[in-house]
Amino acid sequence: MSDxxxxxxxxxxxxxxxxxxxxxxxxEDRVTRSKAKAALVKAKRExxxxxxxxxxxxxxxxxxxxxAGDEKxxxxxxxxxxxxxxxxxxxxxxEDRITRSKAKAALVKAKRExxxAAVTSEETPQVESIPAEKSxxxxxxxxxEKKFPSSLTGDDVDGHIQLKGDDWFNIAxxxxxxxxxxxxxxxxxxxxxxxxxxxxxxRYNLHSMTHNxxxxxxxxxxxxxxxxxxxxxxxxxxxxxxxxxxxMYGIIFEGHRNMTRILLPDDWEGWPLLKDYEAQETYHGxxxxxxxxxxx
Amino acid sequence: xxxxxxxxxxxNIGPQHPSTHGVxxxxxxxxxEIISEVEPVIGYLHRCFEKHCENVTYEQVIPYTDRxxxxxxxxxxxxxxxxxxxxxxxxxxxxxxxxxVIVSELNRLASHLLALGTFGLDVGAFTxxxxxxxxxxxxxxxxxxxxxxxxxxxxxxxxxLSHDFPKGFEEKIIDFLxxxxxxxxxxxxxxxxxxxxIERTADVGVLPAEVAISYGVTxxxxxxxGVKWDLRKDDTYSIYxxxxxxxxxxxxxxxxxxxxxxxxxxxxxEMTESxxxxxxxxxxxxxxxxxxxxxxxxxxxxxSVYKRTESPRGDLGYYIESDGSPVPYRLKMRSPxxxxxxxxxxxxxxxxxxxxxxxxxxxxIVLGExxx
Numbered sequence: 001m002s003d004x005x006x007x008x009x010x011x012x013x014x015x016x017x018x019x020x021x022x023x024x025x026x027x028e029d030r031v032t033r034s035k036a037k038a039a040l041v042k043a044k045r046e047x048x049x050x051x052x053x054x055x056x057x058x059x060x061x062x063x064x065x066x067x068a069g070d071e072k073x074x075x076x077x078x079x080x081x082x083x084x085x086x087x088x089x090x091x092x093x094x095e096d097r098i099t100r101s102k103a104k105a106a107l108v109k110a111k112r113e114x115x116x117a118a119v120t121s122e123e124t125p126q127v128e129s130i131p132a133e134k135s136x137x138x139x140x141x142x143x144x145e146k147k148f149p150s151s152l153t154g155d156d157v158d159g160h161i162q163l164k165g166d167d168w169f170n171i172a173x174x175x176x177x178x179x180x181x182x183x184x185x186x187x188x189x190x191x192x193x194x195x196x197x198x199x200x201x202x203r204y205n206l207h208s209m210t211h212n213x214x215x216x217x218x219x220x221x222x223x224x225x226x227x228x229x230x231x232x233x234x235x236x237x238x239x240x241x242x243x244x245x246x247x248m249y250g251i252i253f254e255g256h257r258n259m260t261r262i263l264l265p266d267d268w269e270g271w272p273l274l275k276d277y278e279a280q281e282t283y284h285g286x287x288x289x290x291x292x293x294x295x296x
Numbered sequence: 297x298x299x300x301x302x303x304x305x306x307x308n309i310g311p312q313h314p315s316t317h318g319v320x321x322x323x324x325x326x327x328x329e330i331i332s333e334v335e336p337v338i339g340y341l342h343r344c345f346e347k348h349c350e351n352v353t354y355e356q357v358i359p360y361t362d363r364x365x366x367x368x369x370x371x372x373x374x375x376x377x378x379x380x381x382x383x384x385x386x387x388x389x390x391x392x393x394x395x396x397v398i399v400s401e402l403n404r405l406a407s408h409l410l411a412l413g414t415f416g417l418d419v420g421a422f423t424x425x426x427x428x429x430x431x432x433x434x435x436x437x438x439x440x441x442x443x444x445x446x447x448x449x450x451x452x453x454x455x456x457l458s459h460d461f462p463k464g465f466e467e468k469i470i471d472f473l474x475x476x477x478x479x480x481x482x483x484x485x486x487x488x489x490x491x492x493x494i495e496r497t498a499d500v501g502v503l504p505a506e507v508a509i510s511y512g513v514t515x516x517x518x519x520x521x522g523v524k525w526d527l528r529k530d531d532t533y534s535i536y537x538x539x540x541x542x543x544x545x546x547x548x549x550x551x552x553x554x555x556x557x558x559x560x561x562x563x564x565x566e567m568t569e570s571x572x573x574x575x576x577x578x579x580x581x582x583x584x585x586x587x588x589x590x591x592x593x594x595x596x597x598x599x600s601v602y603k604r605t606e607s608p609r610g611d612l613g614y615y616i617e618s619d620g621s622p623v624p625y626r627l628k629m630r631s632p633x634x635x636x637x638x639x640x641x642x643x644x645x646x647x648x649x650x651x652x653x654x655x656x657x658x659x660x661i662v663l664g665e666x667x668x
Binding site: 105184185186187188190191192193203205209212216235236237239240241248261262263264265272273 | 347512611613628630635638639667668
């Protein structure tokens with residue numbers, strides 16, 4: 001590209017960004033014109049990106065029809081504010097279906113952001129004038145810390161609670177029976193490989209049918225000798241979930257009454273979901289197919 | 297006077313047996329005709345679903361989810377899409393949400409028809425099975441028009457759908473519902489209140505609510521035990537909060553709460569509710585582009601999500617951990633049929649041999665989802 005051409009393009013793009021499209025459209029050379037247009041698109045995209053990161057506005061006004069859009073948007077903001085204050089009728093009574101659904105989406109977003117903000121504000125409690133209500137995770141973590149000192153690992157209880165394995169059976173009992181929590185349902189046990197040099201982890205998703213709340217508990221265990229107390233007798237579904245985790249990761253759940261493989265045959269070798277797993281060559285004379293290199 | 301104990305006989309039901317709904321083996325210990333112990337042996341259909349997922353991109357996981365619960369593949373697609381969208385913080389257009397609800401409720405109808413039909417078959421009622429399969433076929437025909445596949449749809453994608461509704465599809469759905477709704481009365485006449493069927497299922501295999509919760513039993517099986525719990529209402533996702541429907545629960549109409557008949561009847565009532573939801577969703581179907589929100593590349597930010605949705609069999613959960621790459625670092629599927637089958641050993645012992653198959657049939661398991 002010649003200097004002249006580059007200069008022309010630059011100028012045209014700048015003008016177009018300022019709203020004057022004529023200069024770009026009047027470029028005679030077709031190649032230069034299309035190059036200029038491409039540059040314009042790029043410039044616009046970058047501008048959009050930077051504005052999106054800068055401003056925390058939930059919606060930016062559409063550029064095409066500013067007046068009608070603005071009105072609608074401010075209306076939506078209004079009803080969302082009302083709904084957040086507890087008045088859902090304002091949203092439900094909107095007649096136009098599209099506006100209504102937009103308002104609902106905005107409400108969900110606003111709620112989520114409020115939640116996020118609440119979480120972040122809890123991390124720095126001095127700044128907030130009104131003490132934010134403790135999240136469920138914090139309450140649970142405090143209760144565990146009080147009853148079973150030094151079983152928490154790490155202070156960060158945002159999203160999940162990290163525990164030491166030693167007292168897990170008693171903690172599980174406590175969480176199930178404590179009237180404040182009543183985690184009567186074990187939703188899911190997920191085995192986890194944190195990487196070749198790292199430990200294994202087991203993640204428990206607990207849920208309470210009474211209070212309708214849920215937490216996630218994570219327990220790490222040594223990769224070489226993975227052992228975690230079994231909660232099979234706390235939640236009966238733990239029986240099969242733990243057997244599955246044992247089957248896939250080789251994590252032994254101490255106290256489980258029937259620690260055998262469940263999905264794979266009893267005489268299978270190795271733990272398939274470990275990241276460094278290599279399948280055995282043959283199984284009873286049957287060749288075990290290998291995962292192809294670079295298969296994606 | 298001592299108690300006389302005979303020797304226990306071990307009997308294998310399956311893995312190849314018509315009443316096990318797939319390749320399941322029940323290792324049964326019997327004392328005469330009384331069952332003293334049942335142990336399900338599973339894994340015959342294990343295909344390393346979770347290991348596969350760690351080697352394919354997020355989009356490529358969807359066909360695998362089809363093959364887990366092949367009776368209700370739409371709902372499996374739906375659950376996965378919702379989970380990944382939550383991880384990515386992605387919102388889909390209103391039309392997409394409506395279509396998703398419509399197709400997954402249609403699939404719920406198809407799934408319940410199969411469950412009830414084969415349950416009847418298990419206890420010796422052959423005719424209702426044919427009636428229900430006839431109507432299930434119509435739903436599968438609808439899906440064939442929609443996306444070309446009858447069972448494994450790959451229809452609900454992350455951020456959208458593979459196709460929009462074809463022209464005139466809404467009318468086809470309504471036509472089907474108009475035809476189908478009166479059929480429910482026919483099923484009730486031919487199977488639900490059939491004396492022989494009631495004799496075989498009422499008071500049999502009672503599952504108390506606490507046991508069900510402790511074993512993680514969910515969905516119609518849990519509701520059959522009288523627990524009013526449905527994720528579509530209690531932990532609502534997608535746009536289910538916009539629709540008006542009830543959650544039927546077991547009441548012990550002809551026997552005890554939580555018996556096989558209750559589990560059967562809850563499914564029957566749920567079909568009416570699904571029809572209600574579909575009618576509302578079709579009526580409110582907005583226009584729009586279903587491909588608008590499809591992401592070019594699915595790369596969720598680092599983090600994890602556990603998301604449950606209500607499949608016809610209960611809580612279908614996906615635990616997804618992302619390391620920021622286009623391939624899931626870890627994907628765990630929490631299968632509702634897996635937990636439902638685990639309760640088998642608890643509730644089936646003490647019953648007669650013939651009751652074991654009735655209890656198994658009433659749990660409505662799909663082995664593809666259990667073994668993954």
